[in-house]
Amino acid sequence: MSHPHPPTRTKLLDAALAEIRTNGYSATTIDHLCARAGVTKGAFFHHFKSKEALGIAAATYWSDVTSPMFAQSAYHSLPDPRARIMAYLDLREALLAGEIAEFSCLAGTLLQEVHASSPTITAAAYAAITTHAETLEPDFAAAIAEHLPPDCPTAASLALHCQTVLQGAFILAKGTGNAAIAQDSLNHLRRYLTLLFPLPEEPKS
Amino acid sequence: MSHPHPPTRTKLLDAALAEIRTNGYSATTIDHLCARAGVTKGAFFHHFKSKEALGIAAATYWSDVTSPMFAQSAYHSLPDPRARIMAYLDLREALLAGEIAEFSCLAGTLLQEVHASSPTITAAAYAAITTHAETLEPDFAAAIAEHLPPDCPTAASLALHCQTVLQGAFILAKGTGNAAIAQDSLNHLRRYLTLLFPLPEEPKS
């Protein structure tokens, strides 16, 4: 669990995120990975026993890298849980910048490709998504408690639905080459949640 | 545009759909494809000049195979456009059966992998999605015309959002190994559209 030697292993994991998000897992070769990371293949197989082990480590690393970005965000201090959820979606929209490989989800890309061939990578990638979704559950639970809509879905289901929309948005964005279509679906998600938990009024400033 | 020799070419395209939906495009090899189709590699390269050409043909074939399934469905005859949209989602949910490779979307799988490496496959796969989405636009347009909600999104945007949710649902289903999580997101989509275009009452039977 301890990785006392950050540089080479981290360089390989960073290269893996970039390569897999751009070209996918299958099309990512260890040679390209090492070239991008600036190390040799011997170094790779010193740190990872196989390509599959790298896939698992990349999914875990993806969680480790992205989680603090959301955990440290200021929106958690908003008093209204519905406002916290909207602020989360605002943050997700703000992250839709740059090239597609820079904002798309590594875990979703992995799931798409390895679901039938590697149960271990599948489990690690799915865990990355559900672990992130679970950070939204308290806010949804609070919104339900404060403003229970009729036939209310569970907090867990709502949190996962947000991830579903985001994953789908990334795919459509890959079709157009830009994030506009993803923003569009995020607006639909916002509208859904606003209809489900109507905000009493627009807070000013 | 004319394919006067159905059997071998069709066998290869059917094999391509199955292989790509299971293992993805990159992990699909021409040798495996030919073995599954029961033909030799010479036959493959007689019909497709490259693997990329097969990818493009597979996306087009995917449209050709799936379009009639929706076009021939009975839900188009329902009088209420909102009921037609709900019936479309019911049909999509009914299709969530069997193995994941049997209900997931070829176009989404292709987009995920080739968006950065093959503009031609990307365009063909995206066209398959948008062409299908366009078949929903008349119903959304009618729903908007009959029941314009405040700050109404466009029919085209709503039709694409349905595809976004479906694509995301397929990815999450690949994480769990079954369709339950996809059905959950379809229910959220139904709830969104119901809130947006509230049905006056439950029609009986």
Next chain:
DNA sequence: GCCAACATACCAACCAGTTGGTATGTTGGC
């Protein structure tokens, strides 16, 4: 007898993974 539709045989490049090695610590007995 010609051509589309296949089949067979083959290739150069590439792939994940291995091997044998070096350089640089680290540790524990004395």
Next chain:
DNA sequence: GCCAACATACCAACTGGTTGGTATGTTGGC
């Protein structure tokens, strides 16, 4: 405080199998 024994981190070169693609048949209908 020194050194043998060991561990870690990394590298260059290689291997056996696979890959997309090609070159060269063969065959059957018109």
